[in-house]
Amino acid sequence: xxxxxxxxxxxxxxxxxxxxxxxxxxxxxxxxxxxxxxxxxxxxxxxxxxxxxxxxxxxxxxxxxxxxxxxxxxxxxxxxxxxxxxxxxxxxxxxxxxxxxxxxxxxxxxxxxxxxxxxxxxxxxxxxxxxxxxxxxxxxxxxxxxxxxxxxxxxxxxxxxxxxxxxxxxxxxxxxxxxxxxxxxxxxxxxxxxxxxxxxxxxxxxxxxxxxxxxxxxxxxxxxxxxxxxxxxxxxxxxxxxxxxxxxxxxxxxxxxxx
Amino acid sequence: xxxxxxxxxxxxxxxxxxxxxxxxxxxxxxxxxxxxxxxxxxxxxxxxxxxxxxxxxxxxxxxxxxxxxxxxxxxxxxxxxxxxxxxxxxxxxxxxxxxxxxxxxxxxxxxxxxxxxxxxxxxxxxxxxxxxxxxxxxxxxxxxxxxxxxxxxxxxxxxxxxxxxxxxxxxxxxxxxxxxxxxxxxxxxxxxxxxxxxxxxxxxxxxxxxxxxxxxxxxxxxxxxxxxxxxxxxxxxxxxxxxxxxxxxxxxxxxxxxxxxxxxxxxxxxxxxxxxxxxxxxxxxxxxxxxxxxxxxxxxxxxxxxxxxxxxxxxxxxxxxxxxxxxxxxxxxxxxxxxxxxxxxxxxxxxxxxxxxxxxxxxxxxx
Numbered sequence: 001x002x003x004x005x006x007x008x009x010x011x012x013x014x015x016x017x018x019x020x021x022x023x024x025x026x027x028x029x030x031x032x033x034x035x036x037x038x039x040x041x042x043x044x045x046x047x048x049x050x051x052x053x054x055x056x057x058x059x060x061x062x063x064x065x066x067x068x069x070x071x072x073x074x075x076x077x078x079x080x081x082x083x084x085x086x087x088x089x090x091x092x093x094x095x096x097x098x099x100x101x102x103x104x105x106x107x108x109x110x111x112x113x114x115x116x117x118x119x120x121x122x123x124x125x126x127x128x129x130x131x132x133x134x135x136x137x138x139x140x141x142x143x144x145x146x147x148x149x150x151x152x153x154x155x156x157x158x159x160x161x162x163x164x165x166x167x168x169x170x171x172x173x174x175x176x177x178x179x180x181x182x183x184x185x186x187x188x189x190x191x192x193x194x195x196x197x198x199x200x201x202x203x204x205x206x207x208x209x210x211x212x213x214x215x216x217x218x219x220x221x222x223x224x225x226x227x228x229x230x231x232x233x234x235x236x237x238x239x240x241x242x243x244x245x246x247x248x249x250x251x252x253x254x255x256x257x258x259x
Numbered sequence: 260x261x262x263x264x265x266x267x268x269x270x271x272x273x274x275x276x277x278x279x280x281x282x283x284x285x286x287x288x289x290x291x292x293x294x295x296x297x298x299x300x301x302x303x304x305x306x307x308x309x310x311x312x313x314x315x316x317x318x319x320x321x322x323x324x325x326x327x328x329x330x331x332x333x334x335x336x337x338x339x340x341x342x343x344x345x346x347x348x349x350x351x352x353x354x355x356x357x358x359x360x361x362x363x364x365x366x367x368x369x370x371x372x373x374x375x376x377x378x379x380x381x382x383x384x385x386x387x388x389x390x391x392x393x394x395x396x397x398x399x400x401x402x403x404x405x406x407x408x409x410x411x412x413x414x415x416x417x418x419x420x421x422x423x424x425x426x427x428x429x430x431x432x433x434x435x436x437x438x439x440x441x442x443x444x445x446x447x448x449x450x451x452x453x454x455x456x457x458x459x460x461x462x463x464x465x466x467x468x469x470x471x472x473x474x475x476x477x478x479x480x481x482x483x484x485x486x487x488x489x490x491x492x493x494x495x496x497x498x499x500x501x502x503x504x505x506x507x508x509x510x511x512x513x514x515x516x517x518x519x520x521x522x523x524x525x526x527x528x529x530x531x532x533x534x535x536x537x538x539x540x541x542x543x544x545x546x547x548x549x550x551x552x553x554x555x556x557x558x559x560x561x562x563x564x565x566x567x568x569x570x571x572x573x574x575x576x577x578x579x580x581x582x583x584x585x586x587x588x589x590x591x592x593x594x595x596x597x598x599x600x601x602x603x604x605x606x607x608x609x610x611x612x613x614x615x616x617x618x619x620x621x622x623x624x625x626x
Binding site (some may be wrong): 023024026027029043050055056057058059071072073074075076077078079080081082085088089090091092093094095096097100101116118123126 | 281282284308310313314316317320321322323324325326327328329330332346347350355445446447448449450451452453454455456457458459460461463464465466467
């Protein structure tokens with residue numbers, strides 16, 4: 001058993017983990033809120049790109065939302081596109097550069113509210129890209145408003161007493177829609193609210209990227225992420241709140257995968 | 260090579276492919292449909308891709324993606340479909356991405372759309388309005404060159420007549436000056452090098468390679484459009500030197516106007532015509548020169564009066580200007596109506612000649 005000598009100053013200063021910052025991040029200085037789940041989710045994507053040795057052939061098509069930060073900070077050839085349209089833009093990119101690993105990054109407002117049309121058609125066409133949905137169930141960037149995935153009962157600035165089906169309709173389970181598409185090779189929903197879920201979600205992303213590069217078809221991973229600011233809950237309560245609200249509504253797991 | 264009989268849409272498709280267009284997408288809509296059909300037929304053999312889009316919004320964004328990789332790309336529709344593409348066209352302009360957009364228009368009511376645009380931001384779209392199929396073939400190639408040269412979306416303003424007329428034509432390749440390399444194009448190769456590329460309307464760059472940011476980037480883009488406005492205006496002036504009456508028109512309408520001008524010249528009338536070939540940049544200086552000394556400047560366009568706004572900005576004497584065209588669609592709404600007719604042009608020109616402009620208070624008559 002190792003005993004730590006506490007009688008003198010250590011030779012080297014302590015640090016959290018060696019190489020904590022992924023190589024594909026030019027800087028870790030993001031401007032996201034405390035408790036935000038996006039950075040953890042994005043880290044998984046960067047780690048998978050590096051592990052699969054796709055660093056010099058990856059292209060990121062990012063939409064508009066808090067996660068736009070990731071486009072700015074990541075050392076990836078990137079295009080910021082119009083809200084909702086990333087899967088259409090990625091289609092044009094991938095068709096012209098078929099050897100590239102093409103990623104789209106969207107939030108729930110971007111993909112499910114504004115851009116449901118584009119993502120479903122890209123899936124139906126079996127576009128060989130990996131579409132990522134960081135779903136926190138609210139418009140975080142605008143300050144907590146109702147999206148197409150806001151769960152029943154969730155309070156937002158445009159559903160003050162909580163989402164009611166009668167007034168606001170029901171949330172859309174986009175993973176299930178995409179999984180139904182013939183062109184979809186892989187569809188899964190993970191989360192980043194516990195270490196175990198983070199590890200499981202990383203495996204989903206890796207699987208999706210491997211299948212993209214194998215040319216299997218449209219690959220899709222939805223990641224449920226925390227947004228305590230947009231949910232109006234205390235920061236430390238985010239992970240547990242996610243479990244009780246979004247995870248309870250949508251569930252976790254692979255919805256479509258090759259045998 | 261010999262001349263072949265082909266429809267305008269086929270000739271334009273061949274010109275696009277000859278220009279190196281390798282990605283094309285669109286949502287079928289008359290009279291654009293045949294251009295899409297021809298691209299679908301011919302592009303795969305070149306190694307290119309043609310996708311039948313599920314909306315005009317999807318089309319313009321797919322084309323934007325292809326353009327961002329450095330490929331020559333095109334899309335199109337008629338004005339009604341281009342209405343849906345406006346956000347994407349503005350995005351291309353502010354991202355400085357080249358694209359050729361084919362507006363196979365149902366008439367001449369898209370002049371404002373083409374020259375003013377409906378997207379946000381300080382942008383313009385170079386717009387060429389051919390008068391016939393051979394010119395459309397040349398303009399298509401020129402637009403691919405201009406799009407790359409200035410890194411901007413460009414528009415071909417065609418119409419039903421050009422799309423559907425069959426003519427004997429040889430689609431010849433035009434030569435242009437060499438273009439700069441597309442070092443901005445995304446292919447993933449700079450990822451992981453510490454200097455990854457970025458295409459973003461805000462142009463803020465990445466930590467290792469900061470960009471100019473929105474304010475400076477948008478000023479630079481605006482200056483680029485000023486430069487285009489200086490360098491690229493194109494026009495055709497017909498018998499304007501001694502003209503007392505000048506008729507201004509664009510696109511296929513100009514063919515009918517020119518016929519009437521020739522007829523009236525033969526009858527001794529000192530009349531000429533002026534045709535902007537680039538709707539933007541509008542050939543304002545040339546128009547000012549052509550209208551010098553004209554007692555009447557008659558604008559014949561098949562809409563309620565759109566290009567006349569630009570004519571008013573540049574004509575030597577604004578009080579001489581009158582709109583003598585008007586809204587003119589056939590009953591299907593798909594193509595020009597009764598005013599696309601030389602006799603109608605002649606009647607309206609002669610009617611205007613009989614009425615001195617001073618009698619018209621606003622310099623404009625109802626049609």
